[in-house]
Amino acid sequence: MAYDKFTVLRSTAVPMPIENVDTDQIIPARFLKATERKGFGDNLFRDWRYNSDDTPKKDFVLNNPIYSGKILVGGKNFGSGSSREHAAWAIYDYGFRCVVSSFFADIFKGNSLNVGILPVTVSEGFLDTIFKAIEADPKTEIEVNLSDQTITLLATGEQETFDINGYKKHNLMNGYDDIDYLQAMKSDITAFAEKSLY
Amino acid sequence: MSSKPTTLFDKVWDAHTVRSIPDGPDVLFIDRHFIHEVTSPVAFLGIENRGIPVLYPQRTFATADHNTPTIHQDQPVKDPLSAKQLAALSSNAQKYGISIWALGSPKNGIVHVVGPENGITLPGMTIVCGDSHTSTHGAFGCIAFGIGTSEVEMVLASQCIMQPKPKKMRITINGKLGKGVLPKDVALYMISQITASGATGYFCEYAGEVFENMSMEGRMTVCNMSIEMGARGGMIAPDETTFNYVKGRDKAPKGEAWDEALAYWKTLKTDADAVFDKELVFDAENIEPQITYGTNPGLGTGITHTIPKATEVKDGEASYKKSLAYMNFEEGQPLLGKKIDYVFLGSCTNGRIEDFRAFAKVVKGRKKADNITAWLVPGSHIVEEQIKKEGILDVLNEAGFELRQPGCSACLAMNDDKIPAGKYAVSTSNRNFEGRQGPGARTLLASPYVAAAVAVTGVVTDPRELLSEA
Numbered sequence: 001m002a003y004d005k006f007t008v009l010r011s012t013a014v015p016m017p018i019e020n021v022d023t024d025q026i027i028p029a030r031f032l033k034a035t036e037r038k039g040f041g042d043n044l045f046r047d048w049r050y051n052s053d054d055t056p057k058k059d060f061v062l063n064n065p066i067y068s069g070k071i072l073v074g075g076k077n078f079g080s081g082s083s084r085e086h087a088a089w090a091i092y093d094y095g096f097r098c099v100v101s102s103f104f105a106d107i108f109k110g111n112s113l114n115v116g117i118l119p120v121t122v123s124e125g126f127l128d129t130i131f132k133a134i135e136a137d138p139k140t141e142i143e144v145n146l147s148d149q150t151i152t153l154l155a156t157g158e159q160e161t162f163d164i165n166g167y168k169k170h171n172l173m174n175g176y177d178d179i180d181y182l183q184a185m186k187s188d189i190t191a192f193a194e195k196s197l198y
Numbered sequence: 199m200s201s202k203p204t205t206l207f208d209k210v211w212d213a214h215t216v217r218s219i220p221d222g223p224d225v226l227f228i229d230r231h232f233i234h235e236v237t238s239p240v241a242f243l244g245i246e247n248r249g250i251p252v253l254y255p256q257r258t259f260a261t262a263d264h265n266t267p268t269i270h271q272d273q274p275v276k277d278p279l280s281a282k283q284l285a286a287l288s289s290n291a292q293k294y295g296i297s298i299w300a301l302g303s304p305k306n307g308i309v310h311v312v313g314p315e316n317g318i319t320l321p322g323m324t325i326v327c328g329d330s331h332t333s334t335h336g337a338f339g340c341i342a343f344g345i346g347t348s349e350v351e352m353v354l355a356s357q358c359i360m361q362p363k364p365k366k367m368r369i370t371i372n373g374k375l376g377k378g379v380l381p382k383d384v385a386l387y388m389i390s391q392i393t394a395s396g397a398t399g400y401f402c403e404y405a406g407e408v409f410e411n412m413s414m415e416g417r418m419t420v421c422n423m424s425i426e427m428g429a430r431g432g433m434i435a436p437d438e439t440t441f442n443y444v445k446g447r448d449k450a451p452k453g454e455a456w457d458e459a460l461a462y463w464k465t466l467k468t469d470a471d472a473v474f475d476k477e478l479v480f481d482a483e484n485i486e487p488q489i490t491y492g493t494n495p496g497l498g499t500g501i502t503h504t505i506p507k508a509t510e511v512k513d514g515e516a517s518y519k520k521s522l523a524y525m526n527f528e529e530g531q532p533l534l535g536k537k538i539d540y541v542f543l544g545s546c547t548n549g550r551i552e553d554f555r556a557f558a559k560v561v562k563g564r565k566k567a568d569n570i571t572a573w574l575v576p577g578s579h580i581v582e583e584q585i586k587k588e589g590i591l592d593v594l595n596e597a598g599f600e601l602r603q604p605g606c607s608a609c610l611a612m613n614d615d616k617i618p619a620g621k622y623a624v625s626t627s628n629r630n631f632e633g634r635q636g637p638g639a640r641t642l643l644a645s646p647y648v649a650a651a652v653a654v655t656g657v658v659t660d661p662r663e664l665l666s667e668a
Contacts, residue, residue, distance in 0.1 A: 019517040179352055188217060197459065198323055
């Protein structure tokens with residue numbers, strides 16, 4: 001599915017300093033019943049965001065008008081648990097394009113890259129710096145530069161570089177996906193399948 | 199044969215690498231692809247929109263499990279959204295020529311139960327499914343892991359996915375497991391020791407006497423839970439136990455093909471002196487029946503222990519306190535004697551025949567506690583039939599329990615099997631996340647023995663007290 005190209009993102013950020021945010025929190029299983037990919041943003045963090053009578057929980061960060069932006073900053077081990085890509089869809093559909101944490105669960109990280117969300121892994125120290133900066137000023141602007149692989153707090157210039165493999169970087173910057181690549185190497189795949197034991 | 203000592207993981211991975219992209223992932227050929235109703239519809243829409251066919255439909259197997267009801271399966275599914283997903287799975291399977299065990303089929307059941315029991319899962323394969331517990335199939339020496347829907351689409355389109363090669367970890371446990379300790383306890387113990395994210399970035403091999411002496415059902419339970427410590431997957435080298443399990447199963451090779459396959463499978467083990475990125479060693483004697491008390495699977499302990507203080511756990515203090523607040527537990531509180539409302543036996547973790555045998559062993563001659571609602575859900579119709587054939591159903595019925603029909607059920611509560619808000623459930627499933635078993639539900643993960651002990655006493659009980667012989 002097509003997504004917006006990612007080059008440089010400059011935005012305020014939404015802080016969620018909680019560890020082990022699992023995909024059941026990002027999108028509870030009862031909202032996985034769609035047969036199309038649309039509308040998942042409405043149920044992003046559903047049970048943290050709304051009471052059982054669908055009224056918003058005032059103390060949850062997404063319901064706090066002070067915080068907004070296209071960057072979500074989470075505690076370590078973000079996206080653990082289920083492989084549901086719906087979690088990444090919900091985050092994208094809500095309007096986030098980048099998630100920052102000190103540590104991502106593997107499947108969530110892969111899913112994010114496949115749907116056009118950039119997962120940025122920073123050091124524990126820098127994550128703490130970001131949380132403190134947003135706490136001090138919710139309008140703190142962060143710049144994520146995919147080409148340079150840098151994340152910068154614009155007010156102070158504090159910066160870290162982050163890792164991403166060259167293949168995925170190229171895909172994100174150009175809006176390509178893996179199926180384009182795999183289709184182009186089909187003859188290699190069919191030759192490989194010929195030799196398969198199974 | 200390479201002269202350099204190699205791990206089991208590398209042998210299987212390298213045998214499936216179609217191409218290594220420089221500064222990028224490997225393109226991995228997938229032998230078996232399982233699909234279910236929840237994570238496949240959007241993938242089928244994807245290939246349809248691109249106008250491309252399923253490259254190898256005979257390598258994909260469909261089963262309905264995640265949101266199927268566990269009673270009255272002969273009647274139409276009441277929830278319209280679930281019914282629509284189930285219909286989409288069936289129509290996609292039919293359209294693309296994919297084998298399907300839909301709701302009502304005698305071979306229907308949970309994807310990670312039906313794959314192995316029908317011989318679709320064979321040693322040394324690469325196996326993926328849009329479900330994180332695909333790691334289960336690692337019990338056969340497979341590289342098996344969960345994928346997202348974009349990757350389901352990739353596999354449908356090309357029978358390949360792109361994966362950066364993970365790091366390798368080996369966990370060795372030697373010694374003999376004590377009385378009342380089941381494979382689930384081994385899994386929960388490992389996760390509690392290394393945390394819910396301790397193996398992130400790694401693929402794990404389990405080695406040592408404990409796993410060598412374990413049945414295939416037990417190995418599946420352990421490999422199933424690999425994802426709960428963050429590992430991409432877990433695997434155990436195939437051996438005679440594996441070959442005996444596989445031989446004669448419906449889709450397993452027969453005759454000459456069996457001999458040829460067996461010769462290859464026997465090479466699938468880690469060479470002496472092969473190097474892992476990380477090695478951990480635990481002692482079987484330190485493992486007692488386990489139970490979790492928090493909202494991630496790493497927050498577990500021996501059943502006789504008290505709930506640790508925030509200073510004693512590796513999770514951050516704020517997250518730990520949030521977790522205990524959700525569970526309405528306090529630091530230092532004992533777990534034994536805690537009153538429980540629901541017991542769930544089932545799921546891809548503990549929905550196999552051995553799990554029902556274990557449960558029956560404890561409840562035999564006893565009665566279900568009045569305060570307990572028990573949901574006993576076999577992993578497949580084949581397991582259900584076996585339960586009846588072995589007389590286990592009679593034991594369960596005499597003790598006041600009923601058997602439901604196969605499916606994922608209360609493990610993720612996509613169907614009607616939801617634990618009510620605020621209620622406590624001792625569950626043999628794999629996740630105790632907030633709301634996992636229903637909004638507001640409080641889950642304590644444990645083995646079938648512990649679940650059975652709770653089911654007959656109504657409170658958290660050490661199953662060793664109810665098991666007479668060693």
